[in-house]
Amino acid sequence: MTSPNGLICFTNCLLPQEDGSLVQKDLWVDERRGVILDAQKTFYKRRERPNRNIDMGGNIVSPxxxxxxxxxxxxxxxxxxxxxxxxxxxxxxxxxxxxxxxxxxxxxxxxxxxxxxxxxxxxxxxxxxxxxxxxxxxxxxxxxxxxxxxxxxxxxxxxxxxxxxxxxxxxxxxxxxxxxxxxxxxxxxxxxxxxxxxxxxxxxxxxxxxxxxxxxxxxxxxxxxxxxxxxxxxxxxxxxxxxxxxxxxxxxxxxxxxxxxxxxxxxxSPWLSSPFNPLPTVLPCTLDHLPPFELPASMHEGGASTPTGKFSGSPQASFAALEETPAHTKRQEAGAGSPSSNLPTRKQSRPSLHLDKGQIADMSFExxxxxxxxxxxxxxxxxxxxxxxxxxxxxxxxxxxxxxxxxxxxxxxxxxxxxxxxxxxxxxxxxxxxxxxxxxxxxxxxxxxxxxxxxxxxxxxxxxxxxxxxxxxxxxxxxxxTLRPGAHADFVVLDRQGIVLSTWVKGKEVWVKGA
Structure with missing residues (x-):
């Protein structure tokens, strides 16, 4: 069975979020293009709503x-x-x-x-x-x-x-x-x-x-x-x-x-991995071929320069002072031609001791x-x-x-x-x-x-x-x-014990338990 306009609404379901939580929310899918939709944009901009609704019986609809x-x-x-x-x-x-x-x-x-x-x-x-x-x-x-x-x-x-x-x-x-x-x-x-x-x-x-x-x-x-x-x-x-x-x-x-x-x-350890603390021991294998690099002045207290070092960080860490950006915007910010544009940026590490209870310093690398x-x-x-x-x-x-x-x-x-x-x-x-x-x-x-x-x-x-x-x-x-708008509509329906009930690829059901 297909929807006349290609839009399907999965309702009465739990959707896993990227932080690991489960949220009761509808999921809209365009089965013709095989992608997940932004329900609000689809309704208000395209002025369309799904012609087909599927009640998931309170089960989990996971990526x-x-x-x-x-x-x-x-x-x-x-x-x-x-x-x-x-x-x-x-x-x-x-x-x-x-x-x-x-x-x-x-x-x-x-x-x-x-x-x-x-x-x-x-x-x-x-x-x-x-x-x-x-x-x-x-x-x-x-x-x-x-x-x-x-x-x-x-x-x-x-x-x-x-x-x-x-x-x-x-x-x-x-x-x-x-x-x-x-x-x-x-x-x-x-x-x-x-x-x-x-x-x-x-x-x-x-x-x-x-x-x-x-x-x-x-x-x-x-x-x-x-x-x-x-x-x-x-x-x-x-x-x-x-x-x-x-x-x-x-x-x-x-x-x-x-x-x-x-x-x-x-x-x-933040101390071991900090760009302000070189590795403390002699490496057991030769790594002289690693390219040296220098941290940008913005990462040093007071903007002062520091000597370059082979193990004080990585080329990626040179950009550690940049703020973390939402994952779905990284591709656009880095440029469509960048193969690693979705890779996460890294935050600035804190080199000094501190008195803040329960707060752990950021590392210089993930x-x-x-x-x-x-x-x-x-x-x-x-x-x-x-x-x-x-x-x-x-x-x-x-x-x-x-x-x-x-x-x-x-x-x-x-x-x-x-x-x-x-x-x-x-x-x-x-x-x-x-x-x-x-x-x-x-x-x-x-x-x-x-x-x-x-x-x-x-x-x-x-x-x-x-x-x-x-x-x-x-x-x-x-x-x-993920279940982000624009992602492929590939998902698996699970009961609340994690048992697979059905599997969907590009918005179409391809396997059903017991069928």
Whole structure:
């Protein structure tokens, strides 16, 4: 059933807000264009009202979920190509059409470490993709090969590489055409250019830190993962543009009170990260290639100048004195041609001691987002609560799901790749005959429910971690992960226990529970 004028009003529903609250409010959608509308402007300027009203029965109408780390599902593995383009395309389409049952409407197919020659073929086949019944493929997430050998997890050791020529090494592996600077990083419906949205690498690997500035310039998010980076190296990576931590707690050093390493970024000290205090210890790897910069005079007390320093901040921090602007206005202010125009600005830090009770100084850089696999196996519920309590605004729920993700799959041994096998034991997935975790089987809707259970946060706050947070991390919150006017009308209807009842893509219902 369609509306005569294409306008639909979803009424009697709860709408998740970007701060994690739930508000009882109507949602107007233009199903012909597949976008969310501003109800007041539509009524007063277009002098139209919806011809079709849908009573949602008091349920939650959430933005569709975004999974930015998923390796495959329903028997298909994004990292496996068997010399058959048609079969690969069918597999991609099948995953896109079936994953909507879990509430996912956008995803980044993840390619793990490959033999170098395989990348160009795989990535050419993983162009942004969607159809009228499917979730949207936003590009791809490259996890490896620039990662640490000792924290490789299930990645093949013989394929790991250093980035000896910095960004050029990334181009040689992924292909220069896949690392292009885009005019508009939010995908349009007719965008068929392949593109890297997210790279996971270890910043201590030779040459990786050199590539950060260029990746950031091109609007490609950098994530710290499969790494043994010390606190100093991890902090330097964030100061130079790293925006995310890949599957927190997994494939990284565990928290130590003298060197909290990557996990410690969740509680990054204002003193350590302040541009007025250089890093206190000698870095364990050479970072002389980082470009020096000077803070603008407006950031110094009294306008006095200060010596330049390699670790006193980042190029982004040079603009820290600028006021934070609403996310939906950043693209216009930065210019339509800027791929990183949606990335948040940073506030000025406070270098001095103060006497204000309960007020914590702003940092010179934003703490990074962090991906969490909330299946109760990869991270103990106590660890999940510890991370979320430390930095709720940075939490991004991911599945890291492997090809055997299927809610109806029984326990047993299943073929993976290169002669290796998975073993499914309950909700755990291991390399056969070992205790090495090999990704997960959890669905993103279950991650949302688990986060609320494990931490005590509200369902609306848990939803935020699967919608707004990942969209903002990628700089696409104007189109995905929110209910802003002009955003794509991709949403999932949940009951008040977080169970998926139906999924909608571009204003049209594509999946219904029990149908």
């Amino acid at each position: 569709g979920f975004l999974d930015i780390q998923i390796n495959g599902a329903y028997g298909f593995d994004f990292s496996v190509y068997e010399d058959d383009d048609e079969a690969y395309h069918k597999g991609v389409q099948m995953v896109a059409e079936r994953i909507v049952e879990t509430g996912v409407t956008s995803l980044l197919p993840t390619i793990i470490t490959q033999e170098k020659s395989v990348y160009p073929k795989l990535l050419s086949l993983l162009k942004p993709f969607s159809n009228s019944k499917s979730a949207t493929f936003l590009g791809w997430h490259a996890e490896g090969p620039f990662i640490d050998l000792t924290k490789r997890g299930a990645h093949t050791p013989g394929y790991l590489l250093p980035a000896v020529e910095g960004f050029k090494s990334f181009e040689e592996v992924y292909g220069a055409a896949n690392l292009v600077e885009r005019e508009d990083w939010a995908m349009s419906e007719d965008d068929q250019n392949p593109g890297v949205r997210l790279v996971t690498a270890a910043p201590e690997i030779p040459g990786v830190m050199d590539a950060l500035a260029e990746l950031n310039k091109r609007g490609i998010a950098f994530s710290i993962g499969h790494s043994v980076a010390s606190t100093d190296v991890a902090t330097a990576a964030v100061q130079n543009g790293a925006r995310l931590i890949t599957h927190l707690f997994n494939a990284m050093p565990q928290l130590h009170h003298r060197d909290p390493s990557i996990i410690g970024l969740l509680g990054a 703490r990074p987002y962090y991906g969490l696999i909330v299946d109760g196996i990869h991270c103990h519920p106590n660890s999940v609560r510890l991370a979320y309590s430390s930095h709720p605004e940075g939490c991004i729920l991911i599945t890291d799901a492997m090809k055997i993700l299927d809610p109806n799959l029984r326990d047993g041994v299943y073929e993976w790749r290169e002669g290796r096998y998975f073993e499914k034991r309950g909700e755990g997935l291991y390399l056969e005959g070992t205790t090495t975790l090999a990704g997960s089987l959890v669905t993103l809707d279950k991650c949302v429910r688990n986060l609320s259970r494990f931490t005590g946060c509200s369902l609306g706050e848990a939803i935020r971690c699967a919608t707004y947070n990942p969209a903002k991390c990628l700089g696409i919150e104007d189109k995905k992960g």
